[in-house]
Amino acid sequence: MLDAQNLTCVRDERVLFQALSFTVGAGDVVQVAGPNGAGKTSLLRILCGLASMEAGQVCWRDTPLRRDREGYHRELLWLGHQPGVKSVMTADENLRFFHADSDQQARWQALEAVGLVGYEDVPAAQLSAGQQRRVALARLWLSKAPLWILDEPFTALDVSGVEKLTQRFEFHAARGGMVVLTTHQPLRPMSCPLRCITLAPGVMEEGA
């Protein structure tokens, strides 16, 4: 469904990756790994159509992104490595901002799923770093997008937060969803196919 074809990315005259190809199919979870500066965020932003590349193309459902960006973005949920919440808004208002068609019950259930019962009406600025991250991640319980591209979603999460999120990935994949994520920590064995693409200077590997 998501098809990365011969991607080459150069930043500051340095080749981050070259002729990188892979596909992400229904039910796949793909981890992009590599040391700081290897190009993980750059790759994710290219996959989202948010950054340029020197060569290659990304296709979604056999169509190059440049031909139907709007259609692609309707099927994509992208969470960058910042907490991704608006600090003056409450947790509930943040979810309503991104999912205007959601009802309050669904939003509160999403907040409950990420362990934020009792924090629905608290401004994000008054939440801890991990709680702010959980507000952003609550979108994964509201979104109907089949493709999730997530940059370091585990950042600032405690052990229970990591486990809730991992279970959510398994749930999503079991329904034919797809997840592409970066993380510096190993993922536990999952009930769905998990692949790893490792970026490192001069190395590009794909492994199980």
Ligand SMILES: Nc1ncnc2c1ncn2[C@@H]1O[C@H](COP(=O)(O)OP(=O)(O)OP(=O)(O)O)[C@@H](O)[C@H]1O
């Ligand atoms: N817009 C840009 N302009 C110039 N250089 C950039 C740009 N974006 C990224 N880079 C450079 O590309 C390299 C890769 O950055 P990137 O953020 O993709 O790495 P990363 O693997 O996600 O790193 P980290 O694990 O630290 O998050 C870095 O050296 C960075 O300075």
